[in-house]
Amino acid sequence: GFKCGIVGLPNVGKSTLFNALTKTAAAQAANYPFCTIEPNTGEVAVPDARMDALAAIAGSKEIIPTRISFVDIAGLVRGASKGEGLGNQFLANIREVDAVVHVLRCFEDDDITHVEGRINPVADAETIETELMLADLESLERRVDQTRKRATGKDKESLAMLPVMEASLALLQDGKPVRGLNATLDVEEQKILKGLNLLTSKPVLYVCNVAESDAAEGNAHTKAVAEMAAQQSAETVIISAAIEAEVAQLEAEEAEMFLSEMGLEEPGLDRLIRAGYKLLDLITYFTVGPKETRAWTIRRGTKAPQAAGVIHTDFERGFIRAHTIAYDDFIAFKGETGAKEAGKARDEGKEYVVADGDVIHFRFNT
Ligand code: GDP
Numbered sequence: 001g002f003k004c005g006i007v008g009l010p011n012v013g014k015s016t017l018f019n020a021l022t023k024t025a026a027a028q029a030a031n032y033p034f035c036t037i038e039p040n041t042g043e044v045a046v047p048d049a050r051m052d053a054l055a056a057i058a059g060s061k062e063i064i065p066t067r068i069s070f071v072d073i074a075g076l077v078r079g080a081s082k083g084e085g086l087g088n089q090f091l092a093n094i095r096e097v098d099a100v101v102h103v104l105r106c107f108e109d110d111d112i113t114h115v116e117g118r119i120n121p122v123a124d125a126e127t128i129e130t131e132l133m134l135a136d137l138e139s140l141e142r143r144v145d146q147t148r149k150r151a152t153g154k155d156k157e158s159l160a161m162l163p164v165m166e167a168s169l170a171l172l173q174d175g176k177p178v179r180g181l182n183a184t185l186d187v188e189e190q191k192i193l194k195g196l197n198l199l200t201s202k203p204v205l206y207v208c209n210v211a212e213s214d215a216a217e218g219n220a221h222t223k224a225v226a227e228m229a230a231q232q233s234a235e236t237v238i239i240s241a242a243i244e245a246e247v248a249q250l251e252a253e254e255a256e257m258f259l260s261e262m263g264l265e266e267p268g269l270d271r272l273i274r275a276g277y278k279l280l281d282l283i284t285y286f287t288v289g290p291k292e293t294r295a296w297t298i299r300r301g302t303k304a305p306q307a308a309g310v311i312h313t314d315f316e317r318g319f320i321r322a323h324t325i326a327y328d329d330f331i332a333f334k335g336e337t338g339a340k341e342a343g344k345a346r347d348e349g350k351e352y353v354v355a356d357g358d359v360i361h362f363r364f365n366t
Pocket of ligand 1: 008009010011012013014015016017107108109112209210211212240241242
């Protein structure tokens with residue numbers, strides 16, 4: 001599955017947020033089988049209102065959402081790249097996730113110590129980013145000499161890797177994360193960069209943890225974070241971990257009332273989960289029938305046979321075609337029959353790139 005790692009300095013609200021996520025997941029577990037929860041990993045359903053609309057039209061007995069994982073990565077402090085705190089363990093944990101959710105303390109509370117002795121989320125973000133950049137710099141410097149030698153010896157793989165490594169190194173030496181490089185690379189180079197598994201090459205999103213009273217509008221701290229994030233083309237989600245912790249314990253109706261009293265339309269966790277999904281560059285396609293409406297996750301750009309493989313490897317191996325109706329057409333023409341009659345059902349072959357919202361029946365040889 002796809003994983004987002006939750007990072008941040010101590011006492012910013014990571015555990016509070018993570019516990020709310022896993023409580024939500026535990027509550028869902030009754031409805032959705034196959035939900036496994038490990039101590040520091042929570043698998044949560046991706047909220048998607050389109051499933052309700054599809055299920056209503058098809059008369060599906062069951063709705064099965066798709067899921068992503070969040071991993072609580074505790075222990076980062078200033079000096080982690082030099083082994084402070086849980087240093088190396090922490091960094092190893094980040095290597096295993098696909099994207100980074102960076103929690104920043106945007107609430108004032110004199111009773112809760114800030115490790116740096118002041119509330120300044122932008123400076124906190126820089127502290128963590130610096131540790132990640134130092135760790136990347138060290139790991140790249142360790143590897144680049146060997147690659148240079150091999151490239152001189154005309155080793156093909158090293159020749160391809162070297163320019164990507166050099167460009168990454170130049171950015172890090174200039175005090176910049178590697179993340180920005182990706183957009184300037186071609187597909188092959190992007191694969192190489194991914195293979196380097198640098199911490200600052202992973203996409204990042206900022207979560208501003210605010211006091212309950214600031215949950216709806218944010219505050220001066222969240223504005224500063226939003227400005228910083230905009231410069232990095234990163235997204236910001238404003239959340240009150242305290243509210244989320246409370247909401248996670250309530251029944252649906254009570255939760256709705258509680259949220260509306262706070263001026264909120266939905267749980268912040270729903271926004272966070274969707275933002276994480278987007279950050280991972282994931283899209284959803286649906287299988288729809290009287291038994292169930294089900295959402296499936298693929299990376300943007302996935303072709304039909306590989307998308308089918310998410311359901312079952314046999315579907316990919318024996319792929320014949322994908323009978324496809326766009327979500328909007330399925331809704332507008334009230335289901336498969338209507339969409340077919342309107343000429344909106346397409347038979348797509350193995351080169352078809354699946355689009356977000358596609359309703360698909362796969363035909364395959366067994
Ligand atoms: P972590 O070290 O980042 O995992 O932080 P925790 O989740 O353990 O939170 C540290 C302390 O801050 C705990 O006592 C939380 O109850 C408290 N806390 C977390 N979020 C908020 C918040 O939004 N407002 C206030 N006032 N306290 C919070």
